[in-house]
Amino acid sequence: MAQVKKSGNFQEAHLARVLVTGGAGFVGSHIVDGLLENGHEVLVVDDLSTGARSNLPANAEFVDFDVANDGFVSVVKSFGPDVISHLAAQSSVPVSMSDPNLDARVNIFGGLNVIRGAIEAECEQVVYVNTGGALYGEPEYLPCDEDHPIRPISAYGLSKWTAECYFRTMLPDSIPLKVLRPANIYGPRQDPHGESGVIAIFLRKMLRGDQVTINGDGEHTRDYVYVGDIVEAHEKVMKHGESLVVNIGTGEGTSVNEIFRRLQEVTGYGEPAHYGPPRPGDVRHIALDASRARRELGWEPKVGLIEGLKMTAASMRNADE
Known part of the structure; x- marks a missing residue:
């Protein structure tokens, strides 16, 4: 297998052995699909606490394992990856606020195990999928670029940032670190039964004719990016030769009330919507400036919001049939 030692750069015919943590989850499974389609050899490590084996194609090698357990390093060394793509996470803001110990165990201690595994297996790069939506806190300016002050207001944002700090500090220079900071990701396979993912939650309720509840007044805004655009960003950042931190988003904020109205049109x-109390830890407004990703990776979002909502709704309808 053609490889580029210690460069972290897999251009053109250079394919990689990629270990994907959290690869049976919503975003992770789409990234696995993209990696396999591009010819990479993939091992998925996921404890299925929120992911599902059914999200993965039959040709994806799979190990049921908790990334926060000590034995994870042995799993990494046994596979011998060129790349670790780390997506395993506790990603619910409400859960992080009610159970910060669980949040820290998965997001911080899981990250530390990834660092150990990458070093002991002599990986050629690590891709860390952080959060952009929960990282910057209440913004000083919009859209937020990567140099915006980092001051999360939720335990989730704090734990994801802490893990990034550990990656930056503890990975040797010989292992390039690629950090994606995505906006609010949506699309097919997002769990409509979870605590996060307002589009999937609203869609499921609308398609079943159930009441939809908006937390707060609905005027809080988010930057929604389609999962297929995240897959493209992941492939491009793997091919980038050096360590890099990039936001992945559209730069535009859309209110939850507007999402509700758009989904009404689609479904x-x-x-009418029912309004409940706001959730602790939620920022009021966020949108991400992805100029660096455009400049360094040649990435830009391709799927507009309306098109993405239609594709997500169609996928959910098909899954229910």
Whole structure:
């Protein structure tokens, strides 16, 4: 297998052995699909606490394992990856606020195990999928670029940032670190039963004719990016030769009320929204400046919001049939 030692750069015909943590989850499974389609050899490590084996194609090698357990390093060394793509996470803001110990165990101690595994297996690069939506806190300016002050207001944002700091500090220079800071990701396979992912949650309720609850007044805004655009960013950052931190987003904020109205149009749902109390730890407004990703990676979002909502709704309808 053609490889580029210690460069972290897999250009053109240079394919990689990639270990994907959290690869059976919503975002991770799409990244696994992209890696396999591009010819990479993939091992998925996931404890299925929120992911599902059914999200993965039959030709994806799979190990059921918790990344925060000590034995993870042995799993890494046994596979011998060129790249570790780290997506395993506790990603719910409400859960992080109610159980910060669980959040820290998965997001911080899991990250430390990835660092150990990457060093002991002599990996050629690590891709860390952080958060952009929960990292910067209440913004001083919009859209936020990568130099915006980092001051998360949720335990989730704090733990994801802490893990990034550990990666930056503890990985040797010989292992390039590629950090993606995505906005709010949506698309097919997102769990509509979870605590996060307002589009999937609203869609499921609308398609079943159930009442939709908006937390707060609905005027809080998010930057919504389609999961297929995240897959493209992941492939491009793997091919980038040096360590890099990039936001991945559209630069535009959309209110939850607007998402509700757009989904009404897509689904034909005619009931009004019900309004509940705001959730602790949620920022009021966020949008990400992805100029660096455009400049360094040649990446830009390709799927507009309306098109993405339609594709997500169609996928959910098909899954329910």
